[in-house]
Amino acid sequence: MPTGTMLPDLRAVLFDVDGTLIDSLPGVLIAIGETVEAFVGVRPTDSEIRALIGVPLTGQFRIFGAADDQIGAMVESCIERIEELAHLETTFDLAAETLALAHERGLRTALVTSKSRPEVAPFLERFSHAAHVETVVSASDVTHPKPNPEAARLACERLGVEPHQAAMIGDSVYDLRCARDAGVMAVAVAYGAGAREALVAEDPDLLFDTPEALLDWAHTALPTLTCPARS
Structure with missing residues (x-):
């Protein structure tokens, strides 16, 4: 799809x-690394952590070898450390x-x-x-978080739009798979x-290398709704 194309049917982002x-990322790498080391005994590399960004903490900790009875305490400890950082x-x-x-x-907006x-x-x-966010779909709101499509579908449902009327913007393969499915x-x-x-291997509809390019696209592609979709 040409990046300069207007998307007149778009109703949500x-x-x-x-x-x-x-x-x-700087704080997340430190917090996850310290948490896994404290509970599991081996600190994952930054590259290993980066590869799992987009997976909920519970899933990351299981992949890094945590036992089920450690997960709750690990999540609590990690969130506390992330906030400290x-x-x-x-x-x-x-x-x-x-x-x-x-x-x-006038488009509907959500965080997924x-x-x-x-x-x-x-x-x-x-x-x-x-103030520009209308609804938030977190990992706590779904049975199956990203890359499962449940989160994107729930966001569309809350916003009152059909999936084909929405675009999802993300930096991980989990975001792209969630959106596509x-x-x-x-x-x-x-x-x-x-x-x-x-990201390229996931064949996204569009790909932008910088925030500047994303905003430039939005100025051209996002319609201005005379009757806002959220009214």
Whole structure:
């Protein structure tokens, strides 16, 4: 699809959080590494952790060898450590402006994230564009989180749109698989944690290398609804 094409039938935009709207990677790498080392005894490499960004913490810890009876304490400890390191988190300002633009043009907006509710709540308190988010689908809201399509479908249901009327923007293969299998337009961004070659291999509908390119596309492609979809 040409990146300059207007999408007149688009009614909603779904955004991943980590690696798409914010760069939380520095703190996440430290927190997950420390948590796994403390409970499992072996610290995963940064590359191993990066490869699982987009998988809920419970799934990551199981992959790194944690026992089922350790998972709850590990998640609690890791979330606490991530919040201690929140000063390392930065916003991709132009990606956040894309969210704001979608909202201002009358499109429905949602966050679709592998964060759990306890992780999402403090993030929203400090996220300067939280007012532009209509609903949040977290890992706590679904039985099967990303890459399963359940989260994207639930977001569309909450927003009152059909999947083919929505686009989902994310930086991981899990985002793209979730979008594709839900029937939602899959928009990849290669400035986050996901490897560009892995994103390309998923054959997304669109791929942008920078937040600037994403915002430029949004200015051209997002329709302005005279009767906002959320009214």
